[in-house]
Amino acid sequence: MQLTKHWAGQLDDYVIDLAWSPDGAVLAAASASGPITLLAAGDGARRHELPGHEGGSNAIAWRPGSQVLASGGQDGAVKFWDAAEGQHTGTASLGRPWVEHLAWRPEGAAPVLAAAAGRKLVFLNPDGGVRHEFSDAPKTITALAWHPRGGCAAVAYFGGVCLWDADDAVAQKEYAYGNGIHALAWSPDGRWLVSGNQDPSVHLWMPEIDTELQMSGYEGKVRHLSFDTASRWLATSGSPDACIWDCSGAGPEGREPVMLPHKAPICGVAFQRLHSLLATAAQDGIVVLWSPERRQPMRATVGMPAAAACLAWSPDDTLLAIGSEAGFVYVLRCEP
Amino acid sequence: MDTNPIPVTVLTGFLGSGKTTLLNRILSERHGRKLAVIENEFGEVGVDNQLVIQSEEELFEMNNGCICCSVRGDLIRILGRLLKRKDRLDGILIETTGLANPAPVAQTFFTDDEMRRNFRLDGIVTVVDAKHVGAHLDSGDESVKQLAFADVILLNKTDLVPAQELEALESRVRGINAFASVHRTLNCDVPLDRVLDIGGFNLDRATEIDPKFLEPEYPFEWAGAYALPAGVHELVIGHPVGETDDQGHDHGHDHAEGHHHHGIENELDVAVMPLGSLAEEAIAAARESAVRVFSDGERRMKAGERIVPGAPLNRLLLDEGSAAFSLEIDKPGLFLVFEGCGDEPLHIRVSGDTVKPSWQADFHLEHEHNEGVSSVGIQQPGELDGKRLNEWISGLLRTRGNDIYRMKGVLSVKGAAKRLVFQGIHMLFDAKFDREWGSEARINTLVFIGKNLDRAALNEGFNGCLSA
Numbered sequence: 001m002q003l004t005k006h007w008a009g010q011l012d013d014y015v016i017d018l019a020w021s022p023d024g025a026v027l028a029a030a031s032a033s034g035p036i037t038l039l040a041a042g043d044g045a046r047r048h049e050l051p052g053h054e055g056g057s058n059a060i061a062w063r064p065g066s067q068v069l070a071s072g073g074q075d076g077a078v079k080f081w082d083a084a085e086g087q088h089t090g091t092a093s094l095g096r097p098w099v100e101h102l103a104w105r106p107e108g109a110a111p112v113l114a115a116a117a118g119r120k121l122v123f124l125n126p127d128g129g130v131r132h133e134f135s136d137a138p139k140t141i142t143a144l145a146w147h148p149r150g151g152c153a154a155v156a157y158f159g160g161v162c163l164w165d166a167d168d169a170v171a172q173k174e175y176a177y178g179n180g181i182h183a184l185a186w187s188p189d190g191r192w193l194v195s196g197n198q199d200p201s202v203h204l205w206m207p208e209i210d211t212e213l214q215m216s217g218y219e220g221k222v223r224h225l226s227f228d229t230a231s232r233w234l235a236t237s238g239s240p241d242a243c244i245w246d247c248s249g250a251g252p253e254g255r256e257p258v259m260l261p262h263k264a265p266i267c268g269v270a271f272q273r274l275h276s277l278l279a280t281a282a283q284d285g286i287v288v289l290w291s292p293e294r295r296q297p298m299r300a301t302v303g304m305p306a307a308a309a310c311l312a313w314s315p316d317d318t319l320l321a322i323g324s325e326a327g328f329v330y331v332l333r334c335e336p
Numbered sequence: 337m338d339t340n341p342i343p344v345t346v347l348t349g350f351l352g353s354g355k356t357t358l359l360n361r362i363l364s365e366r367h368g369r370k371l372a373v374i375e376n377e378f379g380e381v382g383v384d385n386q387l388v389i390q391s392e393e394e395l396f397e398m399n400n401g402c403i404c405c406s407v408r409g410d411l412i413r414i415l416g417r418l419l420k421r422k423d424r425l426d427g428i429l430i431e432t433t434g435l436a437n438p439a440p441v442a443q444t445f446f447t448d449d450e451m452r453r454n455f456r457l458d459g460i461v462t463v464v465d466a467k468h469v470g471a472h473l474d475s476g477d478e479s480v481k482q483l484a485f486a487d488v489i490l491l492n493k494t495d496l497v498p499a500q501e502l503e504a505l506e507s508r509v510r511g512i513n514a515f516a517s518v519h520r521t522l523n524c525d526v527p528l529d530r531v532l533d534i535g536g537f538n539l540d541r542a543t544e545i546d547p548k549f550l551e552p553e554y555p556f557e558w559a560g561a562y563a564l565p566a567g568v569h570e571l572v573i574g575h576p577v578g579e580t581d582d583q584g585h586d587h588g589h590d591h592a593e594g595h596h597h598h599g600i601e602n603e604l605d606v607a608v609m610p611l612g613s614l615a616e617e618a619i620a621a622a623r624e625s626a627v628r629v630f631s632d633g634e635r636r637m638k639a640g641e642r643i644v645p646g647a648p649l650n651r652l653l654l655d656e657g658s659a660a661f662s663l664e665i666d667k668p669g670l671f672l673v674f675e676g677c678g679d680e681p682l683h684i685r686v687s688g689d690t691v692k693p694s695w696q697a698d699f700h701l702e703h704e705h706n707e708g709v710s711s712v713g714i715q716q717p718g719e720l721d722g723k724r725l726n727e728w729i730s731g732l733l734r735t736r737g738n739d740i741y742r743m744k745g746v747l748s749v750k751g752a753a754k755r756l757v758f759q760g761i762h763m764l765f766d767a768k769f770d771r772e773w774g775s776e777a778r779i780n781t782l783v784f785i786g787k788n789l790d791r792a793a794l795n796e797g798f799n800g801c802l803s804a
Contacts, residue, residue, distance in 0.1 A: 012422075013421060013422045014420045014421050014422050016420055032417075032420045032421055032422075033421075056417075058417075074417075097390065098413075098417075100413075118392075139394060139396070139409060140394060140409060140410070140413060142413075158396045158409055179398065180396060180409070180412075198447070198448070200448075219449070220448055220449050220450060221448055221450065309420070325420075325422070326422055327422045
């Protein structure tokens with residue numbers, strides 16, 4: 001397997017979010033200071049530089065199957081951009097500081113953008129109009145994840161997770177959890193909803209049969225989660241080893257996790273979208289590709305001058321984009 | 337990645353105390369540095385080109401609402417976002433609301449390794465309005481906590497308060513927190529190196545406790561200043577038999593119930609010190625001289641014997657609490673009379689007339705003021721049994737953690753060549769062996785600030801850890 005440098009670019013500040021356009025032609029890179037740069041997948045050429053948000057951008061998300069990019073920032077606004085033209089097309093102000101979390105409902109249902117600022121959750125229409133404004137969550141919303149079929153959005157805050165129905169905006173379920181939650185992930189088959197926690201642990205719910213599991217033993221809080229496309233492997237950060245749980249059947253309870261070693265705390269985990277390679281990044285700037293099911297799981301290693309702030313696989317899984325704390329964007333080509 | 341932790345200073349104080357003035361001063365005087373300000377939702381910092389973030393207080397109760405385990409969720413989020421910069425910040429200032437409890441703010445910096453790696457809580461600076469803090473202390477709880485948690489206290493707006501009141505205020509503040517450094521200021525005009533980079537939570541500086549605050553108790557309990565002519569006068573203790581006139585007898589101070597007589601029954605230590613004037617400095621100088629006299633040898637005096645000003649200390653032998661002595665004054669002037677036990681009525685008669693003191697003061701440490709928050713310091717040589725120490729401290733934190741706001745110290749553990757330094761906020765506790773004692777005397781220094789502290793019990797607990 002070969003991992004080669006495809007191209008590199010630089011932003012003015014910390015790379016706070018990366019997102020590939022649905023057609024894979026453009027990589028959007030948001031800087032912590034505000035601007036959002038649209039880079040061509042082929043050679044890294046700057047297609048457009050969007051002003052982003054005053055005070056800084058926090059999150060970006062492409063509307064499925066489109067050229068529309070949504071962004072959220074420190075100014076309390078969600079902005080919509082036409083990526084082909086590089087034009088700002090609309091703004092939804094949430095009236096609260098800090099839009100930190102954005103997620104589009106998966107393709108196949110009526111398009112909805114979930115956005116969270118502080119304790120406020122809203123569902124927005126693609127034109128920026130408010131579809132539903134929820135009453136405030138008990139504490140600040142810390143993670144947001146749509147069910148893979150788009151039936152509900154899971155929203156986490158200190159103290160629990162709530163599943164909000166996409167169409168009726170009613171709470172389908174509420175799960176109490178007595179600590180802080182940093183990340184949420186659904187398995188692609190929708191069987192598992194997982195939280196990465198402050199305590200430090202991961203908590204797994206099976207909403208269909210109302211079962212839950214708790215896996216602990218981490219050195220630090222768990223901030224990164226990623227499921228493989230087959231819904232079997234759950235990759236988690238929280239220690240200098242990436243910890244991979246086998247979620248097949250009744251789940252990881254009683255099973256030894258696969259431990260993939262780094263020399264520094266893990267700061268990113270990302271499975272490919274359609275294939276089974278896992279990318280992990282550590283604070284020392286090392287990024288490793290793994291095949292967790294193999295006896296010799298390590299496939300490739302690359303070192304960078306600064307720690308990765310985010311990882312993103314292109315839609316066809318051939319390109320891995322890495323945004324660094326120092327503001328660099330590296331795009332690596334991954335060939336079998 | 338730059339791993340130097342970013343220093344964080346927390347500014348607390350009631351509304352109107354002047355903390356915004358201090359904040360603005362820091363920002364303008366340290367304009368070359370990249371500072372971020374996290375201010376409360378009512379903040380009003382107005383310095384251009386500064387990174388100012390407003391935050392709304394949000395508590396995360398990690399353990400069923402126990403305040404010892406509560407942290408500030410809003411700060412976790414904001415601090416996390418502040419790390420997402422290419423260039424590191426030089427410092428962070430957090431301004432709390434006037435009503436904020438500082439504990440969750442401080443505890444936030446000890447929540448996990450990532451917080452410890454990235455941030456260093458440098459100090460808690462509390463600004464108090466000298467004119468109004470008395471009333472706040474009388475009525476509220478949070479102002480007491482803001483004082484109790486502080487590393488630095490600015491007694492601000494001192495121009496609004498007479499000197500004597502200020503003195504009383506400062507001793508009240510010291511009664512709550514004997515270990516913070518206290519500065520009197522007009523417009524928070526304190527040199528910035530007294531409030532920034534002070535290492536208040538730094539284990540390496542845990543010992544930088546001014547030793548004079550460890551024993552703020554004076555060897556005397558009461559002093560009164562008398563203007564006396566030359567001659568031989570009478571100094572009378574107690575109520576001599578047949579005496580009915582009690583005018584001016586008493587010191588006019590009430591003692592709390594349960595006050596115990598100091599020393600031996602029917603003995604009272606008295607020193608008479610010449611006093612230049614009633615100015616603050618003159619009184620302080622006489623007080624310091626009296627401390628030396630009290631700590632030196634004494635002369636036992638029977639009723640009728642002659643007392644003279646200065647050393648040595650007079651140990652008056654009383655008969656059922658009473659006796660009269662003569663007091664010989666060479667040159668007329670002011671004299672400060674110190675009493676070892678403040679309970680004994682003392683009066684001076686010149687030609688048969690009782691002279692009233694023109695100034696008087698109690699030297700009780702206010703262990704238990706109405707706020708119930710105080711400081712206890714223990715300083716003792718010796719070696720501690722590690723196991724017993726561990727049991728004592730963990731038991732103490734388990735049962736009293738809610739009431740112990742801060743503690744720090746340096747300990748000499750038997751068998752360890754290095755000093756054990758530690759500090760804690762409520763139940764959060766940090767300890768490490770730092771450097772070798774070397775030729776330094778192995779003296780244990782331990783301080784507690786908290787609510788309803790039982791000095792005797794703490795001393796007893798500590799003594800129980802001393803290795804035989």
